[in-house]
Amino acid sequence: MSSKNFDLNDFGDEQPAPAIKPGGLAARAMGQQAEPPYLKGLNPEQRAAVENTDGPLLVLAGAGTGKTRVLTTRLAHILATGKAWPGQLLAVTFTNKAAREMRDRIGALIGGAVEGMTWLGTFHSIGVKILRNHAELAGLRSGFAILDTDDQIRLLKQLLEAHDVDEKRWPARQLASLIDGWKNRGLTPERVPAGEAASFGHGGLGGKLYAEYQQRLKVVNAADFGDLLLEVLRIFQEHPDVLKEYQRRFKYMLVDEYQDTNVAQYLWLRLLAQGHRNICCVGDDDQSIYGWRGAEVDNILRFEKDFPGAKVIRLERNYRSTPQILGAASGLIAKNESRLGKTLHTNREDGETVTVRAHWDGDEEARVIGEDIENFQRKGEKLNDMAILVRASFQMRAFEDRFITLGVPYRVIGGPRFYERAEVRDALAYLKIVASPDNDLAFERIINTPKRGIGDTSVKRMHAIARAQGISLYRAAEAMSLTDELPAKARTALRKLIESFNRWRQMAMGIPHTELAEIVLDESGYTEMWQNDKSPEAQGRLDNLKELVRSMGDFENLAGFLEHIALVMDVEQSAEEDKVSIMTMHGAKGLEFGTVFLPGWEEGLFPSQRSLDEKGRAGLEEERRLAYVGITRAKRRATISFAQNRRVHNLWQNALPSRFIDELPEMHVEVAPMATSYGGFGLGTYGKSRFDDQTKPFGNTYSTPGWQRAQQRWSDGKATRSTPRFIEGEMVARDTDAVKYAKGERVFHEKFGYGVISAVEGNKLTIDFDKAGEKRVIDSFVTRA
């Protein structure tokens, strides 16, 4: 334990802590009257959740009820009253982002003492920490590698190949999710029910492959994400002495997003909580939206049975949304049967009703939302405070396209993640081998990247040697680079590679790790490979490599950096510029925006057909919770919309409005007329129509001749896109002093790649892209090629 803990123990006597009045703390600890300042402003329920520190406690925190505040204040309170030192608190979150936020906020409350909170983190980061301390009990050595999903799949592919399993019929991905599922449920290979073990490949290999996979992991000294929980759980179960040690250590436990815990996590917590029994779980059964990846809502529904004598506190005062938004969301979620039941209320009285809007098709939906956004922006609202929340990521494109045309800055949250990009993973593989040569998966990844003439056959031979002699692939390669088992070309290349690694490893001692990274990327020919690549992404990849090296600078050494990225696959996005957010409803959990758009509420899309097919009523309820999460993200304004026609896989489909729309309580909802129908438009929510000069020759019923004609044409698949003419005068003037482009110039666009300008109108360019075809974009989105 660090000396920080002792500092904290002292505080209250003489050393003032930054945010908390030491006198108050001391007084509190001694049971006197003075009120610690951090309790100010909490409502009675919140306060109870903070002050009920001992014994099991479940806090049911509805959306927008100040959950994070309660969580952080509670931890601060435990520390401030001297009940525990920072190192004796276990605080678990699901995401790194949540962990970071909690750490920051506690830091703001109690100052430097957070430094001592070594056990605040995600389930996985805490799992690694424990597993590194007891690796040998799990058949690993302490420097074990952590595999990400990609590595996992590659390992499984090798196994499948060895068993002659047809990867077409039985994809490695599917096996991976099967195994993940078992791990989520806390099942080691021996414990997988026989019926399920027989569920994969010819002759029911599932269980067998799982067992072999686990063995392989030990051989290559690696753990996958599931193991970070499962192996720790196994250690706890099989080594009571170790379990006791942690039970003693963790005097107070706090779990965020309890509704998202899976069985393994639940068992893990329950074992630990048998020590001091001071476990506080915070969650909201109505926001459980991760059932499809193993979360068990049951954990939260069963809490009082699992922890006899548990207190339950409900936080039902909402500080986020208007009564209308809250009413709409509550009315909807009330249709769910399996829930603990909460009634959110607010003291606010102002607010617009939730708008429901019908659109002719998806393009119109995107167009109208784009216009709304421009209008709000003109009124002075920040784009950062607006979001479009979709059910599935393919829906994002329509909005991106539209915003590119309009020149509305946007950010997509949940795209391909930084550390998952191929070039970043390649670069990391090089560095990992410098740090630990025996990382077979990393070595295999780059042995022929860039191409150096070491083909599959050579690699297979190395594998054979490695296996036969029980050594790592790298060692086998090292040996073979000196014999004549390989063709001359491959052997020379291999020798050169091995020599390079030896050289780099020598250097690693003497130079900063960022410099080492640059040298490795340079000398390995990896950077050059991308420099010679002429695809539109190449430049971006080179930029990513630069960014990677830069981000390494934030860490003291290579090992620290590698450990960090193994667990944190994402890199934080800057929120500096003012941009509209486009993300999935899943990705939006825990966030809030002034204005929220919820497009695509159509049967089959939302609720998603697949959810319904696979999970039936439970699936529907989870979708409904997702809808609830979506609506409750909004502070002041929520607009739900659906399109009557949608192009799915390039086929036009006639869509029905989502059943969730019917379930919204009428009193909180206003149905806006179709923007394109005759009459009545413009009276919806915000002022005058912007579409006077373009209407469609049919109303919003399903039976007009126009509708039927249009439908007929669309089903024939030769419909013209219903994109309206752009209304010049309404364009927001932007980038007036931007660089001017001329017809015929070759330009680069970060989304569409390279293209040639075919027309210029003011700041709007029409560009014929090599890959993406013809698009209209604003010139500021483009650079000269």
Add this chain to the structure above:
DNA sequence: TACACATCCGTTTTT
């Protein structure tokens, strides 16, 4: 080995 062509498939996602 590299590129062209074919084929398949189309939720949600964290660690």
Add this chain to the structure above:
DNA sequence: CGGATGTGTA
């Protein structure tokens, strides 16, 4: 349609 992945050919 479009991307990801795989097969086939030069």
